[in-house]
Amino acid sequence: MRPQINTEIAITYLSSRKKQTLIAALGVMFGVSMFIFMQSLMKGTNDYFEQQSFNNTPHIRLYNESKIADTHLMRNYYKDSSVKILDNPKQVLENDGLTNPFGLMEMIKKMGDVTDITPQVTANVFYISGSVQVNGIVNGVNMDEESKMFDVQSNMVTGDLHDVDKINNGILVGKGIADKLSLHVGDNVTVRAATGNSMIMRVVGIFSTTVLQTDISKSYANIAQVQNLLGKDRSYVTDIKINVKDYNNAPNIAKDIEKITGYKAEDWVMANENLKAAFKIRAVILNSVIGVILLVAGFGIYNILNMTIYEKIKEIAILKATGFGSGSVTSIFLQQAIYIGIMGAVVGLAVGFGLTYMVSRIYIGAGTLKYLPMSFYPPHYIEAVCFAVATTIAAGFFPARKASKVDPVSIIRG
């Protein structure tokens, strides 16, 4: 099918001023490609940091929060209207484990949306080798489940993480601890709990995260060993770690879990407030940069169309004289803007993709980060095109309306 006459005129005008059209389209292209590049970079880094945080933090952590003593016992006892004041309240000493943890886990599993769930016993300990003591935290875990939830494997320096389950008294220590105590795989280390019990454990592996604080304090051992170390029974569990299908929905699920179990359920957003704040700040910076780029591109189109209209004013008058209504004239000039927008957007998509791809191959090599994290997220490309077309329509609208208002008589008569 042949294009409509308005379209044909619009295209002829564009192609008869190739240079100007090209410059206007370049403006849009620049906007679109920068939009894609920046969005990809931001989403890439955000995803990376989110993923990093999920390496240490589960989507939801269920634990027993120690409470400050309050007056509810007094209220229950003195059922009168007197004001009860508790002077100098202290933390209530409770059994800091979760009651009936396996029952809780069954209950939570039934809620649906839960992909992984694993118990953990955390204990503050000293790692002792010779005369040197290092304090830290030992995580008693079921390593099979733990490594499914968190990418422990990728942090491993030496040893096999599954030996924690296989070898009696096996322990996986952070690289910082290993360095301080001069530990190697196969060495023994004394682990002493705050309760006074101590246990000799064998180093089966060494891991290194990007976080120094973790590396100099954290270790993994089998959950049963840590229960033994603390002198507790097999039902002693301090934390239940839960991963859900959609981690963005974790805060809502956490609230439900809190309601059902009565324990504190902390979601990853709460645990990583600073991360979220950084995301927001980056989003603001990014959006203002993109906004400026698109604004400049829009002004480019506006200028070029305005110039065209001054140049073509006699032709507009002729078109109107030969029967083109104001709607047709608007359409002719608006279409020019839209084609400039589409041309710029299409090239911009390719350039944006190319730029993103190129940058994603730049070697960084900091910590576990090898390459710059870039995301290739299709909605960014769709958004970029929508923004580009919307900007060009907005930029083309006013010149087009001006063209449609040209009075043919005054132009033709001169």
Added chain:
Amino acid sequence: MEAIALKAENINKEFHDPVTFSVLKDISFEVKKSEFVSIVGKSGCGKSTLLYVLSTMDTDYKGGLEINGTKVTGYTLNNLARIRNSSIGFVFQFHYLLPDFTCLKNVMIPALKLGKRSYSEIEASAYEKLKMLGVEEQALKKAAKLSGGQQQRVAIARALINEPAIIMCDEPTGNLDSKNTQNVFDIFRKLTKEFGQTIIAVTHDEDFAKKSDRIIEMADGAITSHG
């Protein structure tokens, strides 16, 4: 009784800038179908202004205008554009082609806008009109590349493409030599005789005017002779 192609009733028009000045005073006349009318008068007598009022492009007037028996005074601008597209052809003093398009496309544009015929029919018809005016060899050249006389003839071809009932000309032969003037005149004559089209031409060219069916003379914004 012969059909009326165009009827003007008590048309008055004033310019307000810089001072109010009456350019058209109580203009009333009729043009019959297939009539060839020339409007003559001195520069500034308002004949071009009258033509633009008759053409429906200028809507700032008092009085009534009928085209093909339809009263068009008070129509919206877009409706008037549609009427111009289908029923009125224009030939301007300066050719006013679209320079980025080929001559053929220039001729075709009003018909493509009207959209009553297929593209190939319009193309054939445009060729035919160009041939009639002796510029078919220029058909595929850009309009900007033609000489003034050739452009004028292409412009006439464009005015004819939709086979309008009325063709309005503002100094149609202003830029043509005597041979081409005769040529254009013969074409106009043929259009009125063979195709029943009505021609209203504003002209300075007395020879041209004398050969037309009727001369309307104007002076100081009023008609002095209906011919």
